[in-house]
Amino acid sequence: MTFINSMFTWFMKKRMHQIELFMKYPYEVQEEWFEQLISGAENTEWGRKYHYKSISNLNQFKERVPIQTYDTLKPYIERMLHGEQNVLWPSEIKWFAKSSGTTNDRSKFIPVSEEALEECHFKGGKDMLTLYCNNRPDARLFTGKSLTLGGSHQVSQLNTDTFFGDLSAVIMKNLPIWAEFYRTPDLDIALLENFEEKIEKMAFATKDVNVTGISGVPTWNILLFKRILEITGKSNLIEVWPNLELYFHGAVNFTPYREQFKKLIPNDEMYYLETYNATEGFFGIQDMEQPGEMLLMLDYGIFYEFLPLDQIGEENPKTLTLDEVELDKNYALIITTNAGLWRYMIGDTIRFTSLSPFRIQITGRTRHFINAFGEEVIVDNAERALDEACRQTGAIVTEYTAGPVYFSDNKAGGHEWIIEFEQKPAEFDRFVDLLDETLRRINSDYDAKRFKDMALVKPVVHMAPQGTFFKWMKQRGKIGGQHKVPRLANNREYVDSILQYMN
Numbered sequence: 001m002t003f004i005n006s007m008f009t010w011f012m013k014k015r016m017h018q019i020e021l022f023m024k025y026p027y028e029v030q031e032e033w034f035e036q037l038i039s040g041a042e043n044t045e046w047g048r049k050y051h052y053k054s055i056s057n058l059n060q061f062k063e064r065v066p067i068q069t070y071d072t073l074k075p076y077i078e079r080m081l082h083g084e085q086n087v088l089w090p091s092e093i094k095w096f097a098k099s100s101g102t103t104n105d106r107s108k109f110i111p112v113s114e115e116a117l118e119e120c121h122f123k124g125g126k127d128m129l130t131l132y133c134n135n136r137p138d139a140r141l142f143t144g145k146s147l148t149l150g151g152s153h154q155v156s157q158l159n160t161d162t163f164f165g166d167l168s169a170v171i172m173k174n175l176p177i178w179a180e181f182y183r184t185p186d187l188d189i190a191l192l193e194n195f196e197e198k199i200e201k202m203a204f205a206t207k208d209v210n211v212t213g214i215s216g217v218p219t220w221n222i223l224l225f226k227r228i229l230e231i232t233g234k235s236n237l238i239e240v241w242p243n244l245e246l247y248f249h250g251a252v253n254f255t256p257y258r259e260q261f262k263k264l265i266p267n268d269e270m271y272y273l274e275t276y277n278a279t280e281g282f283f284g285i286q287d288m289e290q291p292g293e294m295l296l297m298l299d300y301g302i303f304y305e306f307l308p309l310d311q312i313g314e315e316n317p318k319t320l321t322l323d324e325v326e327l328d329k330n331y332a333l334i335i336t337t338n339a340g341l342w343r344y345m346i347g348d349t350i351r352f353t354s355l356s357p358f359r360i361q362i363t364g365r366t367r368h369f370i371n372a373f374g375e376e377v378i379v380d381n382a383e384r385a386l387d388e389a390c391r392q393t394g395a396i397v398t399e400y401t402a403g404p405v406y407f408s409d410n411k412a413g414g415h416e417w418i419i420e421f422e423q424k425p426a427e428f429d430r431f432v433d434l435l436d437e438t439l440r441r442i443n444s445d446y447d448a449k450r451f452k453d454m455a456l457v458k459p460v461v462h463m464a465p466q467g468t469f470f471k472w473m474k475q476r477g478k479i480g481g482q483h484k485v486p487r488l489a490n491n492r493e494y495v496d497s498i499l500q501y502m503n
Contacts, residue, residue, distance in 0.1 A: 015130040019287075022298040023357035026322055034058060034303045037336055046076065046088045046342060058321065061343075067307070067317060067334060068344045070099075070108045077109055083161050088340025089113050095174070097167040099279040109164055110279045116339035120300040121171055124275070124282030125179070127297065128248055131287045132273055136245075144212030144243050145184040148172070149202065149221055150191070165191075167279045184209050195220075195479045203227040211241040215248035218257040219399070219485065223470070225264050237265050250275040252484050253362070253383050254291070259396040260422050276362060280346045281337050284360055293353040296360050301338030306331035309349065312366060319343075327352050330378065332366050349378065368488045372404035373413050373455050375446040377439065379487045384442055386419075389434035393425035399469035399485050403495035405460065414457040418498050420464040432461045464502060472501050 022029040038061065042052035050064045066072075076087050077096075085092055091113050099108035112121075133139050150168030157163055165173070169191050175183070183190075185205040192198035199220075207228050214221065225237055234240050244265065249257075254274060261272070276284035276294055281302050284294030296304070305319035309330050319334055330349050336342050347367065350360045364379030371377070386397055398420040405414040417435075425431035436458050440447040449455040473479050486494050 015127060016134050018299065019127065019130070019295075023295070026298050026358055029298045030303060030322060033299070033301060034061075034336070037301070037303055037338060040338070041088070041090060041340070044086050044088060044090050044340070046340065062319065065343050067319070068342055073341070073344070077111060080111055081109055081158055081162055081164075083159055088342070089338070091115060093339070094161050094163060095170050096162070096164040097170050097279045098164050099167075108279075110167075110341070111339045112167075112170055113339040115301055116281070116337060117171070117174055119338060120282050120302065121167075121277070122176070123300055124277060124285065124297065125171075128273060128275055128285055131285055131295075132246060132271065135287075135289055136271060139245065140243065141212050141246055142182065144210035144241075146182050146213040146215065147184050147202075147206055147209075147211045148190065148214075149216035149224055167277075184211065199224050199227055203231055207232055207240060209241075210243055212243050213246040213248070214244070217484070218249055218252060218254060218261070220479070221247075221249075222257065222260060222264070222398075229264075236263070238267050245269065246271045246273065248273050248275055250277050253379070255383050255387050256397045256400070259390070260398070263396075276360075278346060278348070280341055280344065281335060281339075283333070283335075287359075293359040293361050296358040298358070303336040305334035305336075305343065306350075307334055307345070309366075322358060325352055325355070327355060330363050351380075364488070367490075368486065370402065370404055370415060370488050370490055372406065372490055373449050375443070375449045375456060377415070377443060377446055377488065381439060381443050381446070382488060385435050385438035388438040389425070389431045392434055393427055393431045394423065395421055395425035395431055396423040398422045398466070399464075401469075401486055401488070401494050401498065402459075403489045403492045406492075412453055412455055412457050415459040416492075416495050417459055417461040418464050418468075418495060418502075419461060420466060420469050422466075424463065428461075428463070432459060435459060435461070462499070462502075464498070468498065468502060472498055475501070 038052050038055050041047040055061050055064065073088070080087050080093055081096060088111065093111045093113050095112040096109040097112050099110055129141070132141070148168070150166065150172055156165060172187060172190060185202055189198065189201045189205055192201065202224055228237070228240055229235070232240055237244060247261070247270065249272065254272065272291060274286040274291060274294055276282070282297065282300055283302070284296050286293070287295040305321060306325050307317055307319045309332060311317040312332060320331070325331065328351055330351050333346055333348050333350055335344050335346060337344070345366070347365050349363045349366055351363050353359045353361055361380070369376065369378045382402065386400065389395065390397060400417060400419040402415055402417040405416050407413045436450070440450055446456070469485055470479065473483065473485065489495070
């Protein structure tokens with residue numbers, strides 16, 4: 001296994017030269033992909049509608065093609081689901097990733113072309129390993145198996161030619177043989193639709209395997225880990241898997257989970273690598289050991305635009321390209337892809353932490369914020385404030401959500417939080433004060449509204465019993481896979497629903 005590990009490590013590192021090229025020449029790489037995408041789709045129905053053959057530059061593309069959402073592309077996608085081809089993209093599309101967005105209960109079916117699988121999702125998976133092996137020359141990842149806790153929906157068949165499932169399920173069904181060899185457990189367990197049954201069977205199937213790497217959404221991985229420790233009687237995962245060295249994570253901010261993972265995996269050498277692999281495409285990978293930002297991957301068949309948040313909702317919104325973005329400003333991500341998503345707003349917001357090379361952080365969702373009183377609190381603000389409150393009070397947060405408290409009877413408004421703790425704060429009132437104080441320090445709009453309690457009073461915080469969020473998500477049919485607890489909302493939909501559930 002040592003020889004095989006060395007061979008795979010050498011092979012993965014060969015890709016570093018290409019990564020360094022797009023880091024050095026980002027504008028040229030993006031321009032090349034823009035031209036390829038436009039010319040490749042000029043004879044599709046979409047390409048003919050917007051006269052792609054006569055598009056010679058980006059400004060023409062922006063003028064002709066409006067920014068799209070799932071609702072605007074849905075009529076085209078529904079036809080593709082029924083087998084029509086050459087609608088949004090020229091190559092045959094028979095796979096669709098079922099999205100589990102938290103802002104809308106409606107299922108979304110994202111087309112996955114062969115090019116998107118090969119040039120984006122699989123390439124991203126290999127690049128995760130490439131960057132890890134580059135940063136850890138002594139990595140022994142390939143001496144064992146990689147445990148993947150994937151989607152909660154097995155691949156299903158709409159008709160003889162069309163299949164759908166969670167993105168992770170679609171990827172697993174199409175993995176190359178070498179990747180399947182290093183994955184655990186078997187597909188008949190990994191693709192089980194019943195999430196609780198899957199957790200149980202995965203725990204028994206993997207507890208005696210030499211697991212060296214893990215990937216998945218932290219929320220659901222923690223449930224699996226705890227079940228494995230219950231079954232084995234071990235106190236931590238290193239006692240179960242002594243060669244465990246790497247955890248790939250994404251989909252949610254890792255900060256609220258970091259302390260839980262330190263308890264479950266008490267190994268200072270454990271490597272945590274963040275990825276930005278959405279249903280619509282693979283966008284970013286942490287390329288440095290220090291966490292907190294990801295390299296924007298520029299050669300995956302995706303052309304990027306960035307929409308300033310104050311442009312959202314405008315009649316003719318002005319998007320920016322890489323040469324126009326600025327550090328530490330929030331942008332909505334707009335993508336054009338080799339699966340036929342044209343100027344598609346995926347709903348995530350990001351900010352740039354570096355412009356040479358281009359590195360980003362995910363800051364939230366375009367609909368996940370609280371701005372009922374002009375305070376403009378985004379998910380990034382919330383998680384930085386929670387992190388500080390936890391650090392100073394010894395608390396560990398499992399899950400949380402928050403929403404506004406509206407004005408009533410001449411009373412000021414406020415925010416209401418529901419937080420589930422793995423470890424409760426030593427001083428709960430101090431925790432609330434720190435949460436409020438940190439929000440005031442990092443968000444001037446929030447601070448202005450809190451002045452003398454005139455518009456906003458101190459937040460109300462409820463401690464939810466352990467297991468509350470899991471049971472609530474289960475009741476909504478949203479456990480496993482890429483389902484995520486909605487963090488912030490500009491209405492009381494989630495807060496009222498959970499409070500009612502708790503009562």
